[in-house]
Amino acid sequence: MILKRAFLYSGLVILFLVIFLPGFSKLQDLRDRNKELEDRIKQLKVENTLLNTELKRLERDPLYQEKIIREKMGLVRKGEVPVKIIPEVE
Template sequence: MAQKKRITAPGAQSRRKQRQVIRYTTVGAVIVAVIFFCILIVQGYEMMQIYQEQQHVQQQLEQLQQRNKELEAEKAKLSDPKYIESVARDELGLVRPGEVPYIK
């Protein structure tokens, strides 16, 4: 059997090659776009995690600053001679020389 030879119109092969190049270019562009969007999604997720961690650290900082203020106030109170005397009298039952202690 003899094989039939295809008769093609002039320029048909070049059009077929052009379509093939366009198809490969389109597929390549879609792949690049998908990779680009995947990278954007990953970076967005990482930025969201960093933002949440920043908010958590900011909250801890505010709590520690408040605690620091409380401790500074307590330090000032503990340095006050009147407060020291009241603690010595009320909690330890100490009296000044010449005073007579009594039990409440």
């Protein structure tokens, strides 16, 4: 009788593990993925804030506009001579 109960309890434990262990593993995987996605969202929000600040500055600040145009597009004012510095090759 005791042996039958031991087998019964062992069988129930094994059945419980077979049924619930894969679900628990999947739950952990989903929690990890959720954490990764939340971290990515935080990064993107920071990047979005920086880009919005840059956009507002480009829209409102003529000196900043000039700086960006000069640096990125290589434009110069009338009468200025553009100078390119070529690094030495060693």
